[in-house]
Amino acid sequence: MIWGRRAVWMFLALLVALSGGSRTARAQDELIVADQKGQQKAIMAASGADRNIPYHIHWVEFEAAAPLLQALGAGAVDTGIAGDGPFMFAWGAGLPIKAAYVIPPKAGGKATAIVVPEGSSIVSPAQLSGRRVATGRGSIGHLLLLRLLATGAIPAPAPKISFLLPVQAKAALDTGRVDAWATWEPYVSLEVVTGHGHIIADAAGLMPNNSFFVANNDALVKKRELLGDFYRRIAQAYTWGIQHPTDYARILAQQTGIPFNVATVVAEKLIASPVAVTPEVIQAEQTVLDTYRAAGLLTTTEPLAGAFEPHFAAP
Template sequence: MPSAFFSRLGRRAFVRHVLAVAAIAVSASVTSLPSHAADPVTLRIGYQKSGPLLLLKGTGALEQRLAAKGVSVTWTEFPSGPPMLEALNVGSLDFGTTGDTPPIFAQAAGADLLYVGRQPNLGRVSAVLVRDDGPIRTIADLKGRKLAFVKGSNANNIVVEVLKRAGLSYKDIQPVNLSPADARAAFERGSIDAWAIWDPYFALAERQPGVRVLTTAEGIVESSSFFLARRPFVQANPEILSIVLEELDKAGVWAEANIDAVSEIFARVNGIDPDVQKVAAARASYRVGPVGEEHVRTQQGIADTFAELGLIPKKLSIRDAVWTPPKS
């Protein structure tokens, strides 16, 4: 096991512990973490219903480490990356995680955020879905069709790259900006033609009758999920940030060695059939590490493409928004 915390718990005990903690509702009205404070009172974290942040929330390991420094932690759930980064931008959060695309839109909108960590975002966890009885049989058949996804999410980038594979451009489709829940409903009633989505929504949808995977993003988009933080928070609290990233990677190491337990935790939290959740959990990666130059180059390429397409209003320098950890 990767840490003393995890090693003290067997699988069943750990799962029970995570689910018990995850069931506690945390108020979103919390004490703000002053950007100038040397000893912050509250660290405010945004999370989604997957990944090492959700596992870390359930263990209480981060709270244990930070309590000695007089720091408490609060957690707020978000359905996708864009609203989470908006909360970071307006100062309602200090730290969160998203796919590759939301921070590009946030930076273009003037958000003062920093990339502080990275998790592999494998292409096999995302897909473009169509109805099996519909007319769309190839990617080229998406031309002129209504394709739903969350604008500014990693699905947005997947759509752009998938279309390129068939010689199509973003202007060749009718993009429909819908949350995962709304897109699923629209897909089921036939008011959209295709749906670009990520796990666990992908794993849930592909098990439904009449749903066909047009393509996954595997071999098309292999990118990253990123951990992001407000620049003032990072500058004032580099030691706190380093602890957060350390604990996240410990959770990630444990997760990759205990997929069955991870599946059970996520299934209970998400209300998803355990067999379906296991599919999603098994094809993900959970390790957390630094943002390297190759990741900066990949992000820069996405940002440049989005600027060329007019999806963001200006060109960006991703390097300007990447945190360099202090040397120990």
């Protein structure tokens, strides 16, 4: 399985080293934080939660959760954020990672959706039968497709899935090489708001739709104090973002280059307060693991509780 290949892990570690983390990647006074589309760095900066930090944060940018989680498993980064689908996929494939905090779904699952381009005649998930759909392998978009298949919302024959990273998936959608794209924010809003596409299904009611702050097992032991401080600060930043969504959207647009109107939608859908993992959260995630198992994508028999770090207090 591709997730377990040591060569991939070493390659990702090398990429992080080349990005500037090689000199201090093992330093105990530095936390290497993986981000997606600059969203965590933006909210830390906008809220002021990144001020007077008694250690150095080295940010590393990733296009999607899959390579981010591979880097976590390789020990190239210490912590990062990922949706429950890719997290469970990575943990189930044997990566040495655990979820420390959960971010409940503010938008009830609408941050994950299947989009089609402007002018498409597809208006319902049933019309995806036999069509070409792009998504990331093990991503929350992939999980949404699997759930729609499991519930019968997409009848046989199943869609022909092209596993692509977001930039590749966007290009494939724009050029007609695929008919639809199962993706997540900010890509959903980029396609709908700026590309004039439309949503034909979202994840509301189909899966837990949690996101997690994930750490590798080594960092949980050796950098526990730093992780605790970072999670406390990011929780403060999210609380600020709930109270100041327009200010957060402005900073997000500046730091990531996405249009302000898209950043505004993203802020509305994604900003919720991180909380400690509870038994109820773990129980809900069983659905995700079972979905991957039923699809033949995971064979792990490890107890699900082993995917979570229960000993961090509420941030």
